[in-house]
Amino acid sequence: MHTVKTSKNSLVKYIWKNRFIYLILVLPLLYYIIFHYIPIYGILIAFQNYVPGRSFIGNEWIGFKNFGLIFKSKPFIEALRNTILISFYKIIWGFPFPIVIALLLNEVRSVKFKRSVQTAIYFPHFVSWVIVGGILVSLFSINDGLVNEILKSMGLKSINILSNPKYFRSLLVLSEMWKEAGMQSIIYLAAIAGVDVQIYEAAIIDGANRWQQIRYVTLPEIANTISILFILRIGSILSAGMEQTLVLLNPLVSSVGENIDTFVYKVGLVQGDYSFSTAVGLFKSAVGYILIIGSNCLSKKLKGESIF
């Protein structure tokens, strides 16, 4: 009894001694509790029959019924399929692209040229998807887009790129590569800059040409960076681009472009089915969490590398 009291006293003393730091942390911790943990608690409505206008509490419990409904819902299956396909294409094309850019940039000898290219290719990252949407309209619009103007002036038929299901996924993949690849190359450039020059010197003495240096020195040396970023990318496979899709999506292409995020927005906020769309959101969060933990464990086992 006595010891408990003293340890309590010493804890109080400890906190009082460090009161400034604890005081500093009060607001941020409150922020996380209110704006992150209350919504996490709010996930409970996925297991309830939520009545609009109520709060998280006092609704009828229906267990996993919503999750059964999810997998019977055709629009959800379609959105899930689109999400996975689009993410898959984005990884296949978009993941290697910044690595290629970094490798190419690294081979440039003129510092001025390198700087100018970097200045140009980083810029699109800093504009919003709405602006990128404006650019795509100006380039591809059926009425007066640049591409169709050129086709018309050559006497060819104009093509509807923005609302044709055939092109829409490619449009998503390419526009994201256009916007983000330059920026993503930074991290690889840094990794390449960290490679020991002596390895290159040795390779050159062994008669390695530029291509062989890339293949046998640079790539193996940055393999760890690549695998860490790959893990992170896999973890977000169920995010196929919320703002991007919402800006570009139109009814003509929603069958190929609707993804889980835009589906949650549409069903939840537009149509007002809170419980169902929260269940969809929980499904997404849970799968994402399992993926990132799983792939992290895998990489720990395989290479001794982990992101945590």
Next chain:
Amino acid sequence: MTSNYKRGKLSRGRLSLFNIINCTMLFIFALSAIYPFMYILTISLLPLEDYLKGGPFLFPKNVSFEAYKQIFTNGSIFVSFRSSVIITVFGTAVNMFLTTLCAYGLSKTKLKGYKIFINMIVFTMYFQGGLIPSYMLMRSLKLIDSYWAVILTGGISTYNMLVMRSFFLNIPSSLEEAAIIDGATEPYVLFKIILPISLPVLATISLFYAVGHWNAYFTPMIYLNTRKKWPLQVILREILFETTESMRIAGETNELMKSPIGPQLKMATVIVTVIPISIVYPFLQKYFVKGVLIGAIKA
């Protein structure tokens, strides 16, 4: 940079085929990143006569500022510009206040409870409540249609906070200990010693936040109902993507876009929205590279 210089010396490059192909590819990519912006500028400056003749308009031949004049005399753009500025300025201020407190507090790794705090915070990077519970929270806080909803939604970006924290961790602790021995109080240490030498990282993180707020479109779209409160991005999306048909049905037609130079007006609005970003871009580029690297190493 040094490694490049040395390698350059080693394989002192004549104009090899490798170099030519490499630079051509990079040049094409760089051009493709920049040309669309030039094209939009071209369209926004296109005089009506030229537009009616039909294009393609690859480069501006004649220049007319009519579209810009109409935008600014109509004035509705100022309303959304003002919203964008309010969200950006106040949002960034709130972000910086909370982020700095959090990052500094968590840089004290020996503090009792530290493990709990950091795990609790990092967990939110990987698992979120999602859109609907967040929306319901804002509704029960009566923040719908208030700028506060937009500002508080991303009050602390955990990623940015960790970048800042890693900067604080790298400050030698001897600096603080010496000041404490000299009788400085903890607030004095934070405000007079730590924050002044952290100005570069504070500037970097504020830029990240400011650009994020300026570009945000989804959050203001869902939380702000009053048209007058909509920032530029939300208005711009409406102008660009709502077809004239649906606007007529909705009765929300933006009067300006009925003008014969509608396309020029659209593109001029895009340019006006991009200009603030272009102005801070030199700083962004300089600091962003650093921020990405610190983040990549530590996160």
